Amino acid sequence: MTDMKHRILLADDDAMLLELAADVLSAEGTYEIIKASDGQDAWEKAQAWKPDLVITDLMMPRMHGYELCEKLKGPGGIKGVRIIVASSKPFATDKAQAEASGADAYIVKPYSPSNLLDKARELLSRDRPAAPHRPLPAPVMPEVPRQIPVADASAAPGRVPVYVRFWGTRGSCPVSGPKTIRYGGNTACTEVRIGNLLLILDCGTGLRDLGAAMLTEFQNRPIEAHIFVGHTHWDHIQGFPFFTPLYNPRNTFSLYSVHGAHGSLESVFSGSMASDYFPIPLASLAGKVRFIEMSGPVTLGPAKVSFCHLNHPGICIGFRIEALGRSVCYISDHETFGKLNGDNDMSRRQDAGINAFVQGSDLLIREAQYTETQYAARKSWGHSTFDDAVRCAAQAGVKKLAVFHHDPEHTDDMMDIHMAYCRALAQQLGGKVECLAAIDGLKIDL
């Protein structure tokens, strides 16, 4: 009799939701169920257990839901498997991307038990379709632990200089002109230096200025840098082809993010430099460029870089850098879960998860694009308000908050008012968070 039961594999990093879904489906009495705590766990269990249906979350550590769908439905996947993506992300783009990755259905969490059961019944009543033949992305290069020299590494840890410098702090679209001179017009790019170790967060148009500064600093010495990309919307990658150190064969760059929603990280970058958009293809860059799809924290000399998924249309991750007793977190772009999906247990756990990720950091670089009034008209665009950023910093006990990803419509004078508001709110919330605006060119020593 057991053999007649349909097999359902559930994947979610929220243990409580995993338990709830398992209870709902078990009550039917006709399903055999196993649980997986993230995408990687699900992929390993699916290969061994060959489920008929996989119900998966999207934003999971180690392997996200899109990549799991792609693997399950690709060659080497599970023949005839059906997939329901159950995500708290209501963005239309996520539904479309999940379907393109192989999902048969998409439901938004929190869902009603009957909604889940109806979808499961419907999909399992269909004849097993033949497994489509989709090309799988090239295998991910295994990560090789590397020794990275750090200036004065023998000195006491506190003496190695660690600093952050902003090269681009505007969100969505670069701006120019007299009204945005003080805060700056370049899009997202932040440099983090830990002794000689050079990390770069995002490749917005600010990366072009960073490249020029590096040529002056390094002269003929080879440059090595590690570039962490939170997501690949234009404002976070547009500076990449204009980063002149890429065109020198002496230089080496490693690009880190997670697997794309439609293929490899490398394919997203090579697509953005296709001949319709840029005259020089990625493959023709003289510098050495390698792409690393993260499935967990990365260690680079004294630095550990970990990531968490953010609430933004498509795939988007935030970073936490820990090095020599100092910590920097980078959360851009992100819409507070409770604000988008309403105040419920799941949203509260998700927002608490982001706070826990940035907990106690020396510097939190956090996107805040809107006032509360502006947000009302831009809900579900995947961005935060000034209140969200300040409250997150205060709740997570961070020392310094750098408000980042300024709206293109916000002039210098408007930004002055927004920042005064942020500082007043930080005071109201206990006065422990130092609140400042990320400004193109600003350096913060840690």
Ligand SMILES: [Zn+2]
């Ligand atoms: Zn952005």
Ligand SMILES: [Zn+2]
């Ligand atoms: Zn974005």
